[in-house]
Amino acid sequence: MSSPKLNLLSFSGNIRILHLSWIAFFISFVVWFNHAPLLAPIRDTFQLTEGQVKALLTLNVALTIPVRILIGMLVDKFGPRVMYSVLLAICGGLCFFFALAETYQQLALARLLLGCVGAGFVIGIRLISEWFPAKQVGFAEGIYGGWGNFGSAAAALSLPALALAFGGKDAWRWAVGVTGVISIIYSVIFYAMARDTPKGSTYFRPKKLGAMEVTSKGDFWLYILLQVPMTAALMVLTWKLSPAGFKLIDQTTTNLVYVALLALFTWNVWQVISVNRNILAGEVVPEIHRYKFKQVAILSAAYAIAFGSEIAVVSMLPLYFKDMYGLSLVQAGLVGSSFAIMNLIARPAGGLISDRIGRKRTMSIVMVGITCGYFGMSFMGQWPLWAAVTVTVINSFFVQAGCGAVYGIIPLIKRRLTGQIAGMSGAYGNVGSAVFLTVLSFVTPSVFFLVIAASALVVLGIVQLLDEPSGQMAEVMPDGSVQMIDVA
Structure with missing residues (x-):
């Protein structure tokens, strides 16, 4: 298979859609995590306890599971252009709700509702799949996910400085408000410039709304x-x-x-x-219209390991390094961020490798890497700092590449259900994070890493049941004719 060649410096055709999409996802991640780097002044403003701070972090991901499922259905029905614009506009408004909160109850409710913006990921997955052929879709989805995910790191790097520029006790409110303004402005830009499909192409919609069709x-x-x-x-x-x-x-x-x-x-x-x-x-169901739902289940399990462990580890890693190696908060934050920063290159790499050497083979390789990586991380307390950081970065590559590989396959299962499939797999990423963080509350970090490694080993076996996408998928045109779409 030839290497996909994408001119990322262009801003026309499908590359234009790719840039519009990852920027939308980037902004959604900035909004989703705009509180994290400002927790210290937020805590001071409301005199929060440690439990109340942790509750805010939990609330921030609570609605993402059901909303990703819902958004997946809606994007398949109404299209990515409308859904991304609406989501960014609504959540931009919710930023003002959070920034203007006067009580902890208002703060908590705003954080709960802002978790909905995390479902934006699903929208771009469907949009990218409409604009890129099978031989390029993995790489394109990887760029979308990886570059967009960097929004959380960008928030951590920029919002404290922005708050400092505003100054005063309400500086954090102004910084959060700015993210809301950006989200609303970009919702208008996205609606004006994005299109659901290339000119002359059909946007295939599910026959029924409410759940996924099976065969x-x-x-x-x-x-x-x-x-x-x-x-x-x-x-x-x-x-x-x-x-x-x-x-x-x-x-x-x-x-x-x-x-x-x-x-x-x-x-x-x-x-x-x-x-x-x-x-x-x-x-x-006629053979031509069938798809195997086991593909969805397998990819959901793989994403629960990859993205689920990423969210869980990013949440605990800075404190782990601080306690284990006696680092300062700043040093621990920088070292811990190495796990998330790999998104910039590892997700696109996972999609690209999937395009080049095969979907199933790539999924198997990344699961082996994740298993070995977390097994290695379980021994980090016995190693010098440089060795611990090295194994963390290497493992992070496989984790992020696994996320990219999963979403390199999802668009190739059933085109009109891509949003719903992406929504379910994305929701399972949050299921994984909930499970792993709960495990962490009962065991030591070393055992926590071993549990993830063992889970990845189980999923490695499950991945062997995955069918390599091949041939074509069939979709019904509005006039009743059948269109065949290449998936290999």
């Missing part, structure tokens, strides 16, 4: 099964906010949330049944 009874039951871990992860997050955890909500509220989550699970199952009644009734 066999076995896939139906697997789809139902995949709803369970997502609900369980939301219950874990609720538990962390309860009197048994950060004490943000009382036991009555906790119980009500549990009931609501069970109701949501029941509703999701009903939607899956409603959308796929024809399959349960025994209808046989």
Whole structure:
């Protein structure tokens, strides 16, 4: 397979869409994590306890799991141009809500709602898949995800300086407000300049809205099964906010949330049944229109390991280095950031390698790397600092490359369902982070790394069941004719 050649210095055609997309994702990440580098002045303003600070961090990711699923459905139905513009505009407004909060309750609610902006990732995945052929889509998706993810690091580097420039006790409010202004302005720019598909191409939409369409009874039951871990992860997050955890909500509220989550699970199952009644009734889908839902399940598990471990490790690594090696806060932050900064090159590299040597082979390689990498990190306390940083950076490459490899495959499964597939896999990334962070609360960092390594080893075995995308996928045109789309 020839190497994809993309002129990234261009701003026309599909490269224009790529740049518009990663900038939108970059801004969404700035908004998502605009509180993190400003937590010290926020804590001082509201006189927050350690538990209240940790609760804010939990709230920031709580809604991302269900909203990624919802956004995946909506982007397939209404298109990326509208959905990205709306999401950026709404969350830009929520930045003002956060910046103007006068009580901790308002601050917490704003942070909970701002977690929705993390679902923006799903939108760009569908958009990129519309503009790039199979031989380039992995690399393009990797650039989109990797460069966009750097928004969190950019927020950490720029917002403290911006707050310092404003000065005064409300400086953090002004800095957060600026991110809201940027998000709203860019929502208008994106709507004006982006297009869902190249001129003359068809944007394929799902036949039904509410759940993903499957094409066999076995896939139906697997789809139902995949709803369970997502609900369980939301219950874990609720538990962390309860009197048994950060004490943000009382036991009555906790119980009500549990009931609501069970109701949501029941509703999701009903939607899956409603959308796929024809399959349960025994209808046989023509071979040309079938896809294997096991592909979705496998990629969701892989993303739970890759992205889930990334979020969990980034959350704990600076403090780990500070305590283990006696570093200052600044030094520990710089060393810890090495794990996230690799996104700039590793995600695109994962997509590019996937394009060149094959999707399944790449997924296997990165899972081996992740297994060995976290196994090595479990011994870091016994090594000198330079060795610990080296193994961290090497492992980070495989972790980020794994994220890029996953989303190099997703657009090649079923075009009209790309948003929903991306949404489910993305949600499982947050499921993974919830699980790993919960494990960390009960064990030492060394055991924490070993648990991730063991999980990656299990997923390595599961990845062997992945089918290499080949041939073509079929989509139905508005006039009823069938269009074949190359996936290899």
